[in-house]
Amino acid sequence: MPRTRRLLRDKEITYSVAKEQEHLGLNSPTACHVAPENNWLYGSFNVCVPVAIDDWDEERVLIRFPLPYRVGEAARPGNGDEKIRSEAGTYTWLQENCPDVPIPHLYGFGLSTGETFTRVESLPIFTRYFQVLRRRILSWLAYPVPSKYVRHQTTNHIASGRVIGAGYLLVEYIEEAQGTMLSNTWINRQHDTKLRANFFRSLSRIFLNISCIPLPRIGSFIIDNNGFLHLTNRPLSIEVQQLENENIPTNMPRSYTYSTVDSYIVDMLSLHDSRFRAQPNAVNDLGDCAYQLSALSAMRTIFPSLFQRDFRRGPFSFVLTDLHQSNIFVDDEWNITCLIDLEWACSRPIEMVSPPYWLTNRGIDQLDAAEYDSIRTEFMEILAAEERELGLFEVLPRLSDIMNRTWETGIFWYTLALSSPSGMFKIFHEHIRPLFCAKYGEEFNLIMPFFWGKKIGYIAGCKLSDKAEYDENLRQAFQCSGD
8 A cells, every 4th residue: 555644634645646746747657766765854844755757867856745733734724835835936036036046946836725836848848838938928018927837737636636735846856966965064074264165155155146136025935826926925934834833823914025124023023922922831930931021022122223224124135044054055165056945035134134143053042152253254254255256345235244233233133033932032131131231130130021011910920820731731641541
């Protein structure tokens, strides 16, 4: 009996069903060979199935399924499709606007509704010519031109109904000859200054290629049902779907975008407020409650004094928010050869562009400012040199100037805190509060919670009651019947 993958609402899918969805222009699905399960790639939010293809130059592809139980599909149906549309939108925008940024080929994608989108080059010949002609005519008439991904839904898919519920992306498999994950060599070779310089140079060029294209609003790109690329989705960074996966309301509609920095920050702060209210184990005790509420209150208060008013309405820059070592492929000299897993990318305020936080191998809430600044300075010197090399040093505002200023003012830390529901409070108290109130920490934690909301004593009592109930439920869940 063929092995199945469990999907949402007790639906299942076999690989034979998935491989029947034509995105590569193959004559027969039997040319595809799924890898054994022990070769499948499991991530935090996706499972990726390698597929070998007979007599095909690219050798292998990956079918990438988002995990419904990790992206909040049960709490907010449609999150899986939103993630797929957004990731496909990222591929498309980078392909069309930043061809020098190395990313895998996206051959196509499918939604849980059974609709599939295929790249024009892989369509049957007559359909392909029609789409090429259509794009040219629209361009000549100065009308919007659709992306290179065309929606279709074959009769077989509609009749069988077997693919409904299984969204996926079909992407290029990055073979070993194309590079290896930076995470494989980072720990042992990070102190090699030549390798590090090569990596920083490649990363700088990627940052500059992307940031030199200003965007009109804060949000995520998606591909609509007619194949058009739009910047009309909410900025789908990881913390949004993580909170929704925990059944925490985000009150951020999918069609919502932002035209100002402050409106975006206010809504991001509201996510943290919502987590505090809705998560039953949000606080440990009364001291922890005061610690968190003082940070949440102050974060609301200080952001206008940090972010530059001149950038309030832009420029906004596309940001790859999930750029960790395992998503970066490099050659033996640590030149970047490919960026993979383009989920969670969105446009953000230009002042939220920053070097990766993991450069000193510490967690997001464990960074030592002096230690990080040393390697950050090294990166920034290379970034400025690349600006001059690419002829961007005279273009204002310069990305290197903005990024240096965000470090000097504390915006770097504010952005990190905003992106981490669990790490915000430590980041705030260790790196942000001292910029405004270096002393009187105990008094700060006693006073500031009262500015988070009315009846703060009642709220604190409710949270302590929630925690006691949570602990009891947890104890019972692990209690054996004979205990």
